[in-house]
Amino acid sequence: MRIGLGILGLVILLFTVADLLWTTFLEGAGPLSVRVASWIGRSMLHCHSRGARDRRIITKAGLFTVLGTLVTWGSLIWLGWGLIFCASADAIVFSETREPAGWWERFYFAGTTLSTLGLGDYRPASSFWRFLVVVAGASGYVLIGLVISYIVPIVTAATQKRQLAVCIWALGRSPDDIIIRAYNGVDTGALVPHLISLIPMLALLGESHLTYPVLHFFHSSKRSSAVAPGIAALDEALTILECGLQQGCVLDVPSLGAARESIFEFLQTLKPALIATSEVVPPSPSLNALREAGVPAVDDKLFAEAVAGLAERRQMLYALVLNEGWTWESVWPTRPEAAAVLPVFSEKA
Numbered sequence: 001m002r003i004g005l006g007i008l009g010l011v012i013l014l015f016t017v018a019d020l021l022w023t024t025f026l027e028g029a030g031p032l033s034v035r036v037a038s039w040i041g042r043s044m045l046h047c048h049s050r051g052a053r054d055r056r057i058i059t060k061a062g063l064f065t066v067l068g069t070l071v072t073w074g075s076l077i078w079l080g081w082g083l084i085f086c087a088s089a090d091a092i093v094f095s096e097t098r099e100p101a102g103w104w105e106r107f108y109f110a111g112t113t114l115s116t117l118g119l120g121d122y123r124p125a126s127s128f129w130r131f132l133v134v135v136a137g138a139s140g141y142v143l144i145g146l147v148i149s150y151i152v153p154i155v156t157a158a159t160q161k162r163q164l165a166v167c168i169w170a171l172g173r174s175p176d177d178i179i180i181r182a183y184n185g186v187d188t189g190a191l192v193p194h195l196i197s198l199i200p201m202l203a204l205l206g207e208s209h210l211t212y213p214v215l216h217f218f219h220s221s222k223r224s225s226a227v228a229p230g231i232a233a234l235d236e237a238l239t240i241l242e243c244g245l246q247q248g249c250v251l252d253v254p255s256l257g258a259a260r261e262s263i264f265e266f267l268q269t270l271k272p273a274l275i276a277t278s279e280v281v282p283p284s285p286s287l288n289a290l291r292e293a294g295v296p297a298v299d300d301k302l303f304a305e306a307v308a309g310l311a312e313r314r315q316m317l318y319a320l321v322l323n324e325g326w327t328w329e330s331v332w333p334t335r336p337e338a339a340a341v342l343p344v345f346s347e348k349a
Contacts, residue, residue, distance in 0.1 A: 024150050033069045059221045062217050070150075091126075106122075161208070216323060219324050223330055228324035229331050238259055244285070279315070282328050
């Protein structure tokens with residue numbers, strides 16, 4: 001039976017270390033860490049009422065998912081070494097009496113070894129167990145180093161995530177607001193340099209989320225720095241630019257296409273984070289505000305037919321927005337105070 005405990009401990013240890021190395025060094029997260037983060041993130045999202053002004057709960061999701069992952073790794077490694085030290089009756093003994101240690105004392109010894117405390121009240125009984133104790137102590141050092149290397153880039157990426165959201169927010173408060181602000185009475189070419197500057201930021205965001213899926217659970221308390229509704233608003237604006245404006249007002253294909261592809265690559269990171277695509281397709285965007293501002297828009301029927309072909313993409317955007325605890329109204333605000341005061345151009349301008 002004791003040998004079986006040792007084998008079980010070795011399996012737990014190897015699985016946890018593999019998950020730790022996978023999450024820290026490879027693309028994406030290990031099967032254990034991504035499920036822990038997803039479970040904690042969904043639980044905190046469930047506790048948060050979508051659309052509620054008080055977002056104190058959900059803004060802590062990133063912190064708790066990281067802490068939960070670290071605690072899971074540390075606990076399983078501790079459990080693994082504790083079971084390994086239980087594999088032999090005389091593996092660990094009291095330093096003074098050299099009597100075999102009990103079950104709880106062995107786990108205590110494993111904990112002090114991993115934390116590099118080494119109090120000396122217990123000791124390994126033979127050379128073989130001394131070697132394993134050295135390995136256990138080294139694994140504690142490695143665990144601490146990997147935890148630091150895991151946390152630092154996540155904090156940096158979370159800051160870059162909020163930076164991108166603020167940059168999109170500066171373009172406009174809604175998709176039609178973005179277009180109206182860029183329209184100069186002739187075309188929307190003013191958006192081109194902004195899209196060119198956003199493309200590398202979007203690409204970096206996608207790669208960061210692919211490497212660290214836990215970033216999906218870092219949420220902002222303010223709409224201006226929330227990346228999910230910001231990206232959804234930008235993509236909806238690109239949809240209108242691509243399908244909703246009359247000829248002569250659309251952007252050049254290279255910049256528009258590159259921005260669309262960067263957003264699509266970011267949306268592909270939802271699956272590795274175990275975020276399911278929504279079955280709900282958001283309503284087709286309205287072009288009325290554009291017409292009122294003098295922006296030449298196509299017929300509603302033609303636009304609706306074009307948008308219908310983007311249903312799967314818009315479902316992913318909808319899931320992204322819901323995962324951050326927002327509603328689709330944060331993308332397309334309906335409140336009068338949400339509309340920006342902008343110049344209106346006549347269609348003959």
